[in-house]
Amino acid sequence: MKLQPTQTAVGGQQAKKTGIKGAARQKVLAFASLIILILVFSLLSGNFFRFDNLVGIMLSTAVIGVLALGSTFVIITGGIDLSVGTVMTFSSVMAGVFITYWNGPVWVGVIGGILAGSLCGLVSGLMIAKMKIPPFIATLAVMMITKGLSLIISGTKPIYFTDKPIFNKLTMGSIPGWEIPNAVWIFLIASVIAGFILTKTIVGRYNFALGSNEEAARLSGVNTVFWKVVIYVMTGTFSGIAGIMMASRLNSAQPALGSGYELEAIAAVVIGGTSLSGGMGTILGTVIGALIMSVLTNGLRILSVAQDWQTVIVGLVIILAVYMDILRRRKNKS
Amino acid sequence: MNALLRLEGIEKSFPGVHALKQCKLELLPGEVHALVGENGAGKSTLMKIATGVYTKDAGRMVYKGEEIELPNTRAARDRGISMIHQELNLLPHLTIAQNIYLGREPRKLRCLVDDHEMNSRVSRQFEKMNLKLDPRMLVSELSVAKQQMVEIAKALSFRSEVLIMDEPTAALTETEIQDLFRMITQLKQQGVGIIYISHRMEELQQISDRITVMRDGAYVDTVETMNMDVDQIIRMMVGRELYEMESPTSFSPNAEKVLEVKGLSRGRELQNIHFNVKKGEILGFAGLMGAGRTEVARAIFGADPVDHGEILIRGKKAKIRGPHDAVRLGIGYLSEDRKRFGVLVDMDVASNIAIASYKRYRNMAGWMKEAHINRTAEHFVNSLSIKTPGIGQKVKFLSGGNQQKVAIGKWLTRDCDVLIFDEPTRGIDVGAKSEIYKLLETLAAEGKSIIMISSELPEILRMSHRIIVMCEGRITAELSAEEATQETIMKYATMRSQVM
Ligand SMILES: Nc1ncnc2c1ncn2[C@@H]1O[C@H](COP(=O)(O)OP(=O)(O)OP(=O)(O)O)[C@@H](O)[C@H]1O
Ligand SMILES: [Mg+2]
Numbered sequence: 001m002k003l004q005p006t007q008t009a010v011g012g013q014q015a016k017k018t019g020i021k022g023a024a025r026q027k028v029l030a031f032a033s034l035i036i037l038i039l040v041f042s043l044l045s046g047n048f049f050r051f052d053n054l055v056g057i058m059l060s061t062a063v064i065g066v067l068a069l070g071s072t073f074v075i076i077t078g079g080i081d082l083s084v085g086t087v088m089t090f091s092s093v094m095a096g097v098f099i100t101y102w103n104g105p106v107w108v109g110v111i112g113g114i115l116a117g118s119l120c121g122l123v124s125g126l127m128i129a130k131m132k133i134p135p136f137i138a139t140l141a142v143m144m145i146t147k148g149l150s151l152i153i154s155g156t157k158p159i160y161f162t163d164k165p166i167f168n169k170l171t172m173g174s175i176p177g178w179e180i181p182n183a184v185w186i187f188l189i190a191s192v193i194a195g196f197i198l199t200k201t202i203v204g205r206y207n208f209a210l211g212s213n214e215e216a217a218r219l220s221g222v223n224t225v226f227w228k229v230v231i232y233v234m235t236g237t238f239s240g241i242a243g244i245m246m247a248s249r250l251n252s253a254q255p256a257l258g259s260g261y262e263l264e265a266i267a268a269v270v271i272g273g274t275s276l277s278g279g280m281g282t283i284l285g286t287v288i289g290a291l292i293m294s295v296l297t298n299g300l301r302i303l304s305v306a307q308d309w310q311t312v313i314v315g316l317v318i319i320l321a322v323y324m325d326i327l328r329r330r331k332n333k334s
Numbered sequence: 335m336n337a338l339l340r341l342e343g344i345e346k347s348f349p350g351v352h353a354l355k356q357c358k359l360e361l362l363p364g365e366v367h368a369l370v371g372e373n374g375a376g377k378s379t380l381m382k383i384a385t386g387v388y389t390k391d392a393g394r395m396v397y398k399g400e401e402i403e404l405p406n407t408r409a410a411r412d413r414g415i416s417m418i419h420q421e422l423n424l425l426p427h428l429t430i431a432q433n434i435y436l437g438r439e440p441r442k443l444r445c446l447v448d449d450h451e452m453n454s455r456v457s458r459q460f461e462k463m464n465l466k467l468d469p470r471m472l473v474s475e476l477s478v479a480k481q482q483m484v485e486i487a488k489a490l491s492f493r494s495e496v497l498i499m500d501e502p503t504a505a506l507t508e509t510e511i512q513d514l515f516r517m518i519t520q521l522k523q524q525g526v527g528i529i530y531i532s533h534r535m536e537e538l539q540q541i542s543d544r545i546t547v548m549r550d551g552a553y554v555d556t557v558e559t560m561n562m563d564v565d566q567i568i569r570m571m572v573g574r575e576l577y578e579m580e581s582p583t584s585f586s587p588n589a590e591k592v593l594e595v596k597g598l599s600r601g602r603e604l605q606n607i608h609f610n611v612k613k614g615e616i617l618g619f620a621g622l623m624g625a626g627r628t629e630v631a632r633a634i635f636g637a638d639p640v641d642h643g644e645i646l647i648r649g650k651k652a653k654i655r656g657p658h659d660a661v662r663l664g665i666g667y668l669s670e671d672r673k674r675f676g677v678l679v680d681m682d683v684a685s686n687i688a689i690a691s692y693k694r695y696r697n698m699a700g701w702m703k704e705a706h707i708n709r710t711a712e713h714f715v716n717s718l719s720i721k722t723p724g725i726g727q728k729v730k731f732l733s734g735g736n737q738q739k740v741a742i743g744k745w746l747t748r749d750c751d752v753l754i755f756d757e758p759t760r761g762i763d764v765g766a767k768s769e770i771y772k773l774l775e776t777l778a779a780e781g782k783s784i785i786m787i788s789s790e791l792p793e794i795l796r797m798s799h800r801i802i803v804m805c806e807g808r809i810t811a812e813l814s815a816e817e818a819t820q821e822t823i824m825k826y827a828t829m830r831s832q833v834m
Binding site: 200201202203205206208209212213215216217218219220221222223225226279280 | 635637656657658660661662666667669674675676677678679680681685688689690692696699700701702704744748
C-alpha cells in the first residue's frame with residue numbers, strides 16, 4: 001500500500017501512556033483502601049499487625065483467592081460460574097480417591113484432582129458455548145451435580161490423607177528459613193500466571209473481546225465457541241488447584257464444604273473492579289479484592305465482632321467498594 | 335430573520351483531544367443548514383453539545399433569543415431540540431413502537447401502557463413517511479437501513495423545533511433518501527430548523543440552504559449553498575486537492591476464479607445465488623435496501639447458515655462452518671453495521687486492528703508480540719489517516735468515520751485473498767473516501783479479489799469491473815462495466831418477481 005501518511009495521526013505513545021496511567025490509578029485506589037483497612041485494624045488492635053497474623057491472613061486468602069482468579073476470566077467474558085466452590089470440593093474428593101482409596105502416588109492425585117476441575121469447566125463450557133445454555137443456569141446445574149457427586153463418591157464422609165504426610169506439606173510446609181506456608185506462594189504464583197494469561201496471551205485478548213462484543217469478535221473470525229470453552233476450562237482448572245490446596249491444608253477432602261465459596265469468589269472479583277457485564281477487569285484487582293475480604297474478616301474477628309455481624313459488614317463493604325468503582329468510572333467518562 | 339439557535343465560541347476537550355475550538359453556528363427557522371467536515375472534525379461533538387449529551391467547556395448557546403444551558407438531553411428535548419444520532423441507539427429486544435415511545439408511553443388508567451394507541455400512532459407516522467413496517471416488529475430483526483428509518487421516525491415524533499440529523503442517509507438507499515427529503519421539506523414549511531450532517535456532497539445541493547464547514551475542530555465558514563459548487567466545498571473541508579477517481583484499473587477477464595458461489599439458498603432471503611469473482615477483480619453488488627446483498631455476504635462468510643449451496647475457493651469445495659473458517663480460508667468481511675458487528679468499541683485501536691490476525695502475532699506459547707502488533711497498528715493509523723490520539727485509545731472515543739477506518743484496517747492487516755466490503759465508505763468523508771477507492775484499486779492490482787456492496791450507485795459504477803444486481807433475494811442481472819448505467823441498475827434492482 002502506498003497511501004501517503006498524513007499529519008492527522010499523532011504518535012501512539014502518548015495515549016498508550018495516559019492509558020496505563022489511568023489503569024495504574026485505579027489499582028492505586030484499590031490498594032489504598034486495602035492499606036487504610038490494615039491501618040485501621042492495626043490501630044484498633046495490637047494483635048493485628050503481627051507477622052503470624054499477617055501470614056494467617058495470606059493463608060486464608062489463598063484458596064478463595066485462587067477461586068477468584070479463575071472466576072475473573074469468566075466474569076470478564078460477561079458470564080458467571082456458580083460452580084467454582086463445589087468443583088473445588090469435587091477436585092479434593094477426586095484427589096482423595098486417587099491418593100487414599102486407590103493408594104496412588106501423590107502427584108497423580110494432585111494432577112488428577114486438578115484435571116477433574118478442568119473437566120467440570122469443559123462440561124460447563126460446552127453447555128454454554130455450544131448448546132447456548134445461559135451461564136447462570138449451566139453452572140448452577142454443574143454446581144448441583146458436583147456437589148452431589150462429591151457426597152456420593154465419598155459416602156458423605158471426609159477422606160483423610162494421613163498416610164501421605166507429604167500431601168499436607170504441599171501447602172502447609174514452607175521453604176526452609178522462610179516462615180511462610182507454601183499455600184501463600186502458590187497463590188502468588190497462580191496470580192502472576194493468571195495476570196500473564198489475561199494481559200499477554202491471545203486467550204486473554206479474546207477474553208476481553210468476548211466480553212465487549214461477542215458478535216463483532218465472531219465476525220472478525222474469532223472462533224468464539226472454542227475460546228469460550230477454553231476460558232471455562234481455565235476457570236475449572238483454577239478451581240481444581242484450589243481444591244488441591246484446600247484438601248492439602250485440611251489434610252482431608254471434606255465433601256460437605258464448598259457451597260457458598262463461589263459467592264465469596266465473585267465478591268472478591270467485583271470488589272477488585274471487574275465489571276459483571278463483562279469486557280473489563282484485572283487480576284491485580286481480584287487479588288486486592290480477595291485480600292480486602294480476608295483482612296476484613298480477620299480484623300473483625302480480632303476485634304471480637306460476632307460472626308453474624310461480620311457477614312453483615314462484609315456485605316456493606318461490597319456495596320461500598322462497587323459504588324466507589326462506579327463513581328470513579330463516571331468521573332472518568334465526563 | 336431572528337436566529338432560532340445560535341452557538342458561539344463553543345469549546346470542548348476530551349482527554350488528549352481538543353475537539354472543538356471556538357466553534358459557532360447559526361440556525362434560522364425553516365432552514366436546512368448543512369454541517370460538513372472531515373472525519374473527526376467535531377461535527378457530532380458540536381451537535382451533542384447542542385442537545386445536552388455533552389456539556390460545553392466554554393461558549394454560549396442562544397435559543398429563541400434566550401441564553402440557555404443544557405445539563406442533559408431531557409432538557410434539550412423539552413425545549414424542542416432533538417437529534418438523530420450517527421450511531422443507532424435502539425433497544426434490540428423491544429418492538430419498533432416501544433422504542434419510539436420509550437419513556438413516554440401513552441397510558442390508559444394511568445398505569446397501563448396503551449399498546450394499541452402507541453402502535454396506531456406509529457403506523458400513522460410510517461404512512462406519512464411512506465414506510466412499510468409493522469410497528470410491532472422487534473428491532474433486532476431490522477436491517478441497519480430500517481433501523482435508521484425508525485430513528486428518523488422517533489425524532490420526528492417529538493415535534494421538535496430544532497431537528498439535528500447526524501448522517502441520516504449513510505445507511506439508506508436512493509428511494510428512502512427521497513422519502514426523507516420529502517419529510518424534510520414538509521418540516522421546513524412548518525418552520526422547523528434542521529441541521530443536517532452528511533458526507534454525501536451531492537445531497538447538500540439538493541436539500542440544504544446554507545452550509546457551515548468545520549475543519550480540525552474549528553469553524554471555517556458559512557456559505558449559501560446556491561453560490562457554491564461541490565469542489566469549492568470540498569476544498570474548504572480538506573484544504574487540499576483530492577485524488578480523482580479514474581475508470582477502474584484493467585484486469586484480465588480470463589483470470590483465475592478465486593471464489594465461486596453455487597446455488598446458495600435460504601428461504602425467501604436467498605434464492606439460488608450463483609456468481610464468481612476473479613483474481614484482481616472488483617465485483618460490485620448493487621440493489622435496494624433489503625435486496626439480500628448483506629445476506630449473501632454473511633452466508634459466504636459463514637456468519638449465517640444456509641439451506642443449500644456450495645462455495646468453491648480456487649476450484650476446491652470449501653467447508654465453512656463459521657466466520658473463523660472463512661477467515662482461515664482467506665475471506666474477510668467488513669460488516670455494514672459498524673457498531674454492532676464491525677468494531678469492539680470497548681477495546682483499543684491496536685486490539686481492533688489485530689483482532690482478526692492474532693494467529694500471526696503470537697509465538698508458540700500463545701504470547702502476543704505486542705511490539706509487532708503496535709507497529710502494525712501505527713502503520714494503519716498513518717496510512718488510513720485514522721484520527722486518534724494514539725493506538726491505545728478506546729475505539730468508542732473515535733469519531734464515526736474513524737471507527738470505520740479501524741474496521742477496514744482490521745481486514746487489511748489480515749491480508750485476505752477475498753475481501754467482502756459491505757458499504758465500506760459509510761460515514762467516511764470525501765477525502766478519506768477517495769483514499770479508500772485508491773486503496774481498493776491497489777489491492778485489486780495486487781491480485782486480491784474484492785466484492786463491494788454499496789448503495790451509492792456512482793461509487794459502484796466507477797469502482798467495479800463487473801456489477802451484480804439483486805432484488806428480493808435473487809440476482810436479477812450481471813452487468814459488465816460498459817453496459818452498466820444508473821438506469822439499467824435501477825431497472826434490475828426493482829425487477830420484482832411476478833406474483834404467481
Ligand atoms: N467521548 C469522547 N472521548 C474522547 N474523544 C472524543 C470523544 N468524542 C469525540 N472525540 C474526539 O473528538 C473529535 C471529534 O469527533 P466527532 O465525533 O465530533 O467528529 P465528526 O466530525 O462527527 O466525525 P465523523 O464524520 O467521522 O462522524 C475526534 O477526534 C474524536 O476522536
Ligand atoms: Mg460524527
